[in-house]
Amino acid sequence: MFKIGLDLGYGYVKGVNEAGKTVVFPSLIGNAYERNLKILFENGFERKIDNMHLIIMNGQKQEYFVGELARRESRNVSYAFDEDKINHPNTKALIAASCLLLFPEDGRPVHLVTGLPLEQYIHKKEEFKEMLKDYKTIACFKGDERVKGIKFDKITIFPQAAGAVYFAVMEDLHRYLVKGSYLGLVDIGFKTTDFIVFLVEDRLVLREDLSGTIDLGISAVYNAADKLFTQKTGSKLDVPELMRLTADGKIFFKGKQLNFTEELKNIKAETARVIKDRLKAVWGNKLDFFNTVFLAGGGSKDLQEFLNDIYENTVIVKDPQLANARGFLKVAELEEKKTNTKEG
Structure with missing residues (x-):
């Protein structure tokens, strides 16, 4: 097949x-x-x-x-x-x-x-x-x-996040599959952020109590950018212009370049803080037993600088936007x- x-x-x-x-x-x-x-x-x-x-x-x-x-x-x-x-x-x-x-x-x-x-x-x-x-x-x-x-x-x-874990650990099995340790992955998407934790035994054992979905993603940055633009100009942005503003931090409007870089940086930092607070509340002192916390998903690139301090060994996976899709393909190969x- x-x-x-x-x-x-x-x-x-x-x-x-x-x-x-x-x-x-x-x-x-x-x-x-x-x-x-x-x-x-x-x-x-x-x-x-x-x-x-x-x-x-x-x-x-x-x-x-x-x-x-x-x-x-x-x-x-x-x-x-x-x-x-x-x-x-x-x-x-x-x-x-x-x-x-x-x-x-x-x-x-x-x-x-x-x-x-x-x-x-x-x-x-x-x-x-x-x-x-x-x-x-x-x-x-x-x-x-x-x-x-x-x-x-x-x-x-x-x-979803489990797919990304499969992709992440296959890069270096010996490094990540240390018996008795935990692996966590935070998958920052557009609308939601998934987090998933596995205990490493003879195989990866899902810890459902340490895993879940946060109803927050990069769309929160889009929504805040939209409000900022309206406050500054009195106008609304449609989706294409909003995507441009969020990606570039600036936008050309009515003959001049408007710069929102600093405001957007603060919004991203606040979004990351909410995600971190939720993770730390769920993971608690189990975090001390983690081998690695992986960051994946398209939003991880946007928020990485604000999430690196979740844990001392926080790693962004290779090609984070495609991590789930590549992990799903790995699942098909294993099946x-x-x-x-x-x-x-």
């Missing part, structure tokens, strides 16, 4: 397949329209992932701008912020777009490993699995009319080995 690890985040979709192809794009969906002038400005090197005009053909044809294209050109673009993300129509469109990029060309059956935030995993794992089992769609990108049927032959749902051993 062809293996794919897919992390459907509130802020970004991240995916990796067994052939080594990776995709990262904003979890944005917008209304599609004909871009008649596109041909004047297009060059042959435009990346497909930056120009995803998705066409879904399930009886009724639906068209969306997805990811970067939605951010740049949609008139009313949105993140899927519902608690019930599983049944949100945006989620199904994001799955279709990512799978068009990650599916094998030869039509082999696909094993998909994906995840949910820890607390949603406990309550909604089966519902998510059922949705993916029933997921069948025919789709293509406009301008690349190779239609693909998308369905999954095997589905594994895994807790395949188990199956082959049983059959052998």
